[in-house]
Amino acid sequence: MSPATASDLDDAVLSQVTAAVQAAGERLRERYTLHARGISTEEIVSEIYANDAAVLDLLKEPLLAARPGSRWAEDELAGGPLPPGEWWIVDPAEGNINHVHGMPDWAVTATLVRDNHPVLTVVQLPLTGENYTAVAGRGACLNGAQLRVSAKTDLSAALTGTGQAKPGEDEQTFRRIGDSVTAMLINGLVVRVSVPATLQLIHVAAGRMDAFWQFSDVRSGLVAGALLVAEAGGAVTDIHGEPWSLASRDFLAAAPGIHAAATNVLSSIA
The missing domain is CATH 3.30.540.10 (Fructose-1,6-Bisphosphatase, subunit A, domain 1)
Incomplete structure (x- = not known):
């Protein structure tokens, strides 16, 4: 961001x-x-x-x-x-x-x-x-x-999360969610899959969780948490590590110490 x-x-x-x-x-x-x-x-x-x-x-x-x-x-x-x-x-x-x-x-x-x-x-x-x-x-x-984001630097110790943005998204998005959860379970510690996004993003901002990602651009679920995480010292980008904006098609908010590792995992999801 x-x-x-x-x-x-x-x-x-x-x-x-x-x-x-x-x-x-x-x-x-x-x-x-x-x-x-x-x-x-x-x-x-x-x-x-x-x-x-x-x-x-x-x-x-x-x-x-x-x-x-x-x-x-x-x-x-x-x-x-x-x-x-x-x-x-x-x-x-x-x-x-x-x-x-x-x-x-x-x-x-x-x-x-x-x-x-x-x-x-x-x-x-x-x-x-x-x-x-x-x-x-x-x-x-x-x-x-x-608030201050997590100081973790090891993705294998990270508590991360994701979830769907709204009912009725397309099948490809659901499959990407599933594949990303599998990938993060392999590379991280624990993955939470729940809704809504804001309730996970406040945990990232407060340092209770280490990262949250979403394959969606639904504005209302992301803008509040994006600002909270950024102002708490976190990295807010798309899953490829590019600066996030309302024009981005996906979203990642993470503690700086694990952000690069998280993008490496998530950017490989087709």
Whole structure:
């Protein structure tokens, strides 16, 4: 990910974004159950849409007001670059599928992207009270404490992760995921395969995991974690080691000490 700074984004803007994300998180926490909701695909999709709809009003207007002239990326499952300027890439319920199945791995994320580079992000985990924030050039924090990526230098000791970006991806992508998991199991220590991406990327930023990769360009699952990892001192590239941007077709975030070894493993996956 190319370096970016955001000196014009002061603490007041970060506070506004944090307040909006926390309000949305509280509403989702109220909707959360310890049992799964929905049996058929149609029922599950309906519950997912209902979660998004329940919090959208708490997010869209406050975030657009926080940055006059900014725009809203409507499709949270879309990928690829955006037109120049400032855009909000928001996932009202990152890990929505977990939420509706009574699992705790979900969050609310809001990321300001400037000319296709994330410059500010807030990730709120309502069930635990964890609040991850990053502003380009100012570091990444968990509840105000600075984050730092892992100091590991040996891939064979690494805890890594991946997962699918969305349901219904093409068969080739699923096969690449499977092949990459096999390759990393051979070369690493442990591989976690789960969703959503952001919940794995916060672990990379905090030094709990050592790398995360994904064969996808879904923006909403990557931009928040990309900024957090980069600001925590990690390497954020594509799987070939080239700088990552919204135009990239795949993604790798890793501790610097294992990044080269991870690209060697993953870049061989056809």
